[in-house]
Amino acid sequence: MDHGLFVDPDFPADDSSLFCDYTTPLSSLLGDVSWLRPQEICEHPQLFPDDPVEAHPKQGILGDCWLLCACSMLLKNQHLLNKVFPHKQILWDDNGYSGDFRFRFWQNGHWIEVRVDDRLPCIKDTLCFSRCQSPRAFWVALLEKAYAKLHGSYERLWAGQVCEAMVGMSGAIAVRWSLKGVKLPQHQSNSQIQDVPNGNGMNLSQLSLELKEQCAISCCVHSAPTGVPELGQFHAMSVMEWTNVTTTTGEQVQLIRIRNPWGRKSWSGAWKESGSGWTSLEPSCAQSLLGRTAVGEFWMDEAEFQQEFDEVTVGYPVSDSGHLQSIYTGSFLTHSHQIGGRWVKGHSSGGCRNNSTFSSNPKYWLKVCEKGEVLLSLLQYALTEPPAEGSVQQHPHLQAIALHVWKVEKKHFNLMQTLNKPPLVSHTHAYDREVVVHTQLSPGFYLLVPSTFLQGAEGRFLLRVNSSCPTSLSVMNLTNPPQQCSEGEWETISSHGCWTVGLNAGGGRNFPTHGQNPHMPLSVTYDPGGNNVRVTLRQNRLEDALHAIGFHIYKVPDGGSHSLLTPGAMSPVVSCIPHAHSQEVSVFCRLQKGEYFVIPSTYQPELSAQFTLTLSLRMHRKSMQCHEHLGRAVQEVSCISVMRRKSGQGD
Numbered sequence: 001m002d003h004g005l006f007v008d009p010d011f012p013a014d015d016s017s018l019f020c021d022y023t024t025p026l027s028s029l030l031g032d033v034s035w036l037r038p039q040e041i042c043e044h045p046q047l048f049p050d051d052p053v054e055a056h057p058k059q060g061i062l063g064d065c066w067l068l069c070a071c072s073m074l075l076k077n078q079h080l081l082n083k084v085f086p087h088k089q090i091l092w093d094d095n096g097y098s099g100d101f102r103f104r105f106w107q108n109g110h111w112i113e114v115r116v117d118d119r120l121p122c123i124k125d126t127l128c129f130s131r132c133q134s135p136r137a138f139w140v141a142l143l144e145k146a147y148a149k150l151h152g153s154y155e156r157l158w159a160g161q162v163c164e165a166m167v168g169m170s171g172a173i174a175v176r177w178s179l180k181g182v183k184l185p186q187h188q189s190n191s192q193i194q195d196v197p198n199g200n201g202m203n204l205s206q207l208s209l210e211l212k213e214q215c216a217i218s219c220c221v222h223s224a225p226t227g228v229p230e231l232g233q234f235h236a237m238s239v240m241e242w243t244n245v246t247t248t249t250g251e252q253v254q255l256i257r258i259r260n261p262w263g264r265k266s267w268s269g270a271w272k273e274s275g276s277g278w279t280s281l282e283p284s285c286a287q288s289l290l291g292r293t294a295v296g297e298f299w300m301d302e303a304e305f306q307q308e309f310d311e312v313t314v315g316y317p318v319s320d321s322g323h324l325q326s327i328y329t330g331s332f333l334t335h336s337h338q339i340g341g342r343w344v345k346g347h348s349s350g351g352c353r354n355n356s357t358f359s360s361n362p363k364y365w366l367k368v369c370e371k372g373e374v375l376l377s378l379l380q381y382a383l384t385e386p387p388a389e390g391s392v393q394q395h396p397h398l399q400a401i402a403l404h405v406w407k408v409e410k411k412h413f414n415l416m417q418t419l420n421k422p423p424l425v426s427h428t429h430a431y432d433r434e435v436v437v438h439t440q441l442s443p444g445f446y447l448l449v450p451s452t453f454l455q456g457a458e459g460r461f462l463l464r465v466n467s468s469c470p471t472s473l474s475v476m477n478l479t480n481p482p483q484q485c486s487e488g489e490w491e492t493i494s495s496h497g498c499w500t501v502g503l504n505a506g507g508g509r510n511f512p513t514h515g516q517n518p519h520m521p522l523s524v525t526y527d528p529g530g531n532n533v534r535v536t537l538r539q540n541r542l543e544d545a546l547h548a549i550g551f552h553i554y555k556v557p558d559g560g561s562h563s564l565l566t567p568g569a570m571s572p573v574v575s576c577i578p579h580a581h582s583q584e585v586s587v588f589c590r591l592q593k594g595e596y597f598v599i600p601s602t603y604q605p606e607l608s609a610q611f612t613l614t615l616s617l618r619m620h621r622k623s624m625q626c627h628e629h630l631g632r633a634v635q636e637v638s639c640i641s642v643m644r645r646k647s648g649q650g651d
Contacts, residue, residue, distance in 0.1 A: 005037070005099030008117040011149040018121065024158040026062065033128065035119040037099065038092060038138045041127065045092050047085075047142075049134035053294045057140040059261040060129040063158040065236045066218075067147060068130055068261040069313075070165035071140055072238040073216035077170075079320045083111070084169050085139065103146040106171035108381055109338050109462045114146040121154070129154065133263070133295055162218040162236050164433050166315040172324055173377055173466070174216075174315040175436050177204060179306050204312055205302075209254075211327055212242040216315035219258065221308070237261065239312075240297060243289070247280040254302040255289065263296040269308075271299040324466045326373055328438060333375060333466035337473035339364065340543055342460040343452055347586045351455030352402065352429055352628040358451065359419050363476040364463060366405075366446040372469025374441045378403040378427075378450045379434040381460040400453035400630055401461070402429040403437055408445050418447060429453040429630050441469075447476070453630055492616045495520055499602060499609050507605030508579060509552065509572075514601065520613050522553065522596040529590075536586040536614040537576065537600045548579035548603040549611070553587075556595040579603035 011017050013035035019026065038045035048055050055075055057068040074081040084104055090096050103114045120141050121128050130144045131137075147168075148154040163174035207215070217239040241257040255271065270277035273293075278286040289299060300308070317325040324333045341362040343349035350360035368374065382397045404423040424446070427435040450461055465473050497518045499505035506516035524533060537551050552572035576587045579602070600613055 005097075006117045007119075008100075008115070008149075011116060011145075013117075013119045013121075016153070017148070018154050020153040020155045022155075024063065024155055026155050026158065029061075029123070029128065032123055033121045034123070034125075036122045036125065037118050038120070041120070041122065041125060042136050044136065046134075046137050047089075047091060047139045049132060049137040051134070054132060054134035055137060055139070056133055056259065056294065056296075057130050057261055058133055058263040058296070060127060060131060062129040062144075062154060064130065064144065064160065065261045066160040066162045067144065067157060067165045068140070069162045069218040069236050069238045070169050070216070071130075071143065072240070072259060072261075073166060073315060074169060076216065077318065080170050080318060083171075085143070101142050101146070103143060105147065105150055105168050107150070107168060108379070108460075109340065109464075111171065112150075114150050116142065116146045116149055118142060120145060130261075159234070161433065162220065162313040163315070166216055166218075166313065167379075167434065170216075170315060170318055171322075172316045172318045173375060173434070173436055173464075174313055175327075176311055176313050176432075178311050179204070179309055180311075204314075207314075207327060208330070209242055209244065211317070211325075211330060212239075214317040214325065215327060216317075218313045219305070219309040220311050220313070222310040236313075241292070245281055245285060245289070248282060249280070251280075253277075253280075255299050256302065256305050257289075257293065257297055257299055259294070260296045260298075267298040267300060269300050269304045271301060271304070273298070277301065324375065326375070326438075326468070329373055331373055331468050333373065333468055335467045335469065335471055336465065337471065338462055338464045339473055339475065340460065340462050341450065341475075342582070343458055344580065344582050344585075345456040345458050347580075347582065347584060349452060349456050349458055351457070352451055352453045353404070353419075354628050355455045357455055358449075359415060361449050361451045364448040364450075365472075365474045365476050366448055366465060367472045367474075368441045368443050368446065368467070369470040369472075371442050372440070372467055374439055374469070374471070375466040376403060376405065376437040376439075376448065377434050377464045377466075379462045379464065381462075382433075398431045398433060399457050399459050400429040400431050401435055402451050402453070402628075403427050403435055403463075404449045404451070405437065405439075406447045406449075407441075408447055410445065419449075429628065431630075441467075453628070492614060494612055494614045496610065496612050497600070498611065499607060501606050501608045505606050505608060506601060507607075508550065508577075508601050508603045511605050513605050514599070517599045517601045520598040520600065520615075522591075522598055522615055524591045524593050524596065524617065526617065527590070527592050531588050531590050532617060533591045534586060534588045534614075534616045535574075535576070535598060536584055536616075538584040538612045538614070540610040540612065541583075543583065546581045546583065547607050547609055548581050549585055549600065550575070550577045550579035550603065551585070551587075551598055551600040551613075552576075553589075553591070553596055553598050556597060558594075 015030065018029065018033060057071045059065055059068055074084060086102055086104065089101055090098060099117050100115055101118060104111050105114060127141055130140050132140050148157055151157060163176055166174040218236050219239055220234060220236040222234060238259045239256060240259050243255050245253050245255055247253060269275060273290065293299065314327060316327055319325060319332060326333055343361070348360055348362050350357035352358065378401055380399055380401050404426040406418050406421065407424050408418055425437055425439045427437045448463065450463060452459065465471055497520070499517065504516050504518055506513035508514060526532065535551065535553065537549055539547060539549050541547065553574040554570050555573050574587055574589045576585050598613060600611055602609065
C-alpha cells in the first residue's frame with residue numbers, strides 16, 4: 001500500500017510508461033509487469049551499497065547498455081554523480097520518506113530536473129530492467145526510470161548512442177572514434193582535416209595513459225558474433241582501467257579492464273581468467289590484476305581490443321569547477337559559450353555547400369582574443385515530428401549536420417567571396433546528434449556556419465565553444481543577404497520599429513486592425529529580370545518568448561502615397577506567411593520598378609515587440625563551386641549481442 005506516498009501522474013505505473021510503439025522485444029511483456037516500490041522488493045533498500053563495486057549497473061531485459069555505460073561513468077566522477085543525483089534526498093528508512101526521487105539531466109544546453117516516484121517495473125517481484133549488482137541498491141533502477149520519463153517511455157531507451165547518454169549526464173562533450181578506420185597520413189594537420197573516421201584525426205593510441213584513466217570510455221561491437229547471429233549486432237561495454245605491464249621477457253604490454261553490463265565475462269582471449277597471457281607475467285603482478293576484476297569484468301590487451309571492438313566513445317573529463325579537459329593536450333578549457341539557433345525552411349535552411357542557398361544558413365561570429373585550443377560542437381535537438389515526405393533519413397530522429405569555419409581578416413568582409421573559399425576547418429555532414437571540431441586558432445574573427453545536408457530541412461541546434469583562451473560568440477548581423485545566383489552590387493537598408501499595444505499592433509490580415517501596423521516604404525529602382533529584392537523581418541525578443549511574425553508587400557499606385565492607402569482594400573503583391581514563431585522571416589522575390597510599402601505584423605493583434613526590417617536590392621553574383629558528400633552514417637548501439645568468441649571456446 002502507498003499510504004499517501006507520491007504517485008507520479010505524468011509517468012504512471014502502466015503500459016503507457018513502458019511502451020511507445022510496441023516495435024521492440026519489450027512488447028512481449030505486455031500484461032506481465034507489476035510495479036513495486038523498493039521496500040516491497042527487498043528488506044532495507046539502499047540507494048548505494050556499502051561495497052562500491054556492487055554499485056555498478058547490471059543490464060536487464062531492456063536494450064539500454066548505452067545508458068548503463070554512462071552510469072558507470074558517474075561512478076568514476078563523484079562531482080558528476082552529485083550533479084545528476086542531488087544530495088539530501090529522503091530514503092526509505094528516513095522519517096518523512098514520501099516515495100519520490102529527483103534527478104537532473106543536461107538537455108539542449110540546460111540542466112533540467114526530473115521527478116519520479118519509486119514504483120519500479122518488476123516481473124514476479126524482481127526488477128525486469130536495469131539494477132545494481134547488489135540486489136538491495138536501487139540508484140540505477142531509479143535513474144533508468146527518470147531517463148525513461150525524460151524520453152517518454154522505457155521502450156524509447158531500446159538502442160541508443162553512448163555519447164548521447166554521456167553528454168546527458170555530464171553536460172560535456174563526447175566523441176566517437178572508429179577502431180577500423182583508415183589512418184591519417186603523417187603530414188596532415190588538424191586544420192587540414194575534412195572527413196576522416198575519427199573526426200579530427202585523433203585515435204585511442206594517442207591518448208596518454210593518464211588521460212585514458214580520466215576519460216569516460218566505452219567500447220562497442222557492431223558486427224554480429226560469428227556463429228551466433230540470432231543474438232543481434234550491437235553491444236556496448238565500459239572501459240574501467242588501463243595499465244602497462246612488463247612481461248618476464250621484458251616486453252611492454254598495455255592491458256585494458258572491461259566491464260560487460262550483462263554481468264558476465266564473455267571473453268575467451270589470451271587474458272581470460274586462466275588464459276595464457278597471465279603466465280607471461282610475474283605471479284604477484286598477475287594475481288594483483290586478476291584480483292581487481294569484479295563480476296562481469298575481464299582483461300584484454302591492446303591488440304585484442306583493436307581487433308574485437310569496432311568503435312570507442314570518449315567522454316571529455318570534467319573538473320569539479322565544470323571545465324572540460326582537452327583529450328588532445330590535457331589542458332583545461334576554461335572559457336565556454338553556447339548559443340541556440342534553428343534552421344527554418346525558406347529562410348535559414350540553405351543545405352550543404354552544393355546549394356547556392358548555403359549562405360542563408362545561420363551564421364555566427366567567433367572572436368578569439370589569444371592563440372589557443374578551441375573545441376567547437378554543433379548539437380542538434382531530436383526531431384519531434386517525422387521528416388518531410390520524400391526526404392532521405394538514415395536515422396529517424398536526426399538530420400545530417402555539419403559545421404564549417406572560415407577565418408576573416410575583419411568583421412567587414414564579402415560574405416559570398418568568403419564562402420566560396422575552402423573552410424579553414426570543418427566537420428562534414430553526418431547523422432550524429434553532435435559533431436565536434438577541435439583545432440588551434442590564432443587571434444582574430446572566425447565565421448561559423450552550421451548547416452543541414454538537405455536544403456529546407458528544419459530543426460533546432462545548440463552551438464558550443466570551449467577554449468583555453470578568451471573568446472566571444474555572437475550571432476552575425478546580416479548585411480548582405482543570402483543569394484541564389486550571381487554577380488552584382490547590393491544596397492541594404494535596415495529600419496527599426498515597434499508594435500505598441502493600443503497604437504499600431506494591428507495583427508495579421510485576418511483582423512480589421514491590420515492596417516494600423518507600421519508602414520515601411522520600399523523603392524525599387526532596378527529590375528534585372530530575376531529576383532532582385534530580399535525583405536527580412538527580425539523580432540528582437542528572446543527565443544523562448546517569440547511572437548508569430550510575418551509581413552505583406554503592397555504596390556503603391558502611380559502618383560499615390562503609401563501613407564494614404566488602406567491595406568484592407570488592397571491585395572499584397574508578395575506575402576511572407578504563414579506567420580512563424582521565428583527570430584527572423586524572409587522573402588526573396590522579384591519586384592518591378594516602382595514604389596511599395598511593407599507592413600510587418602504579428603499574427604495576433606495587441607502584442608508589443610521591437611523589430612528590424614532589412615530591405616536589400618540585388619544584382620547577380622557568381623554561385624559557389626563545391627561538392628559535399630555525407631560523412632559516416634550513425635550507428636545505433638543496441639544491447640542484445642555478445643562479444644565475438646575465439647573459435648571453439650565457450651564462456
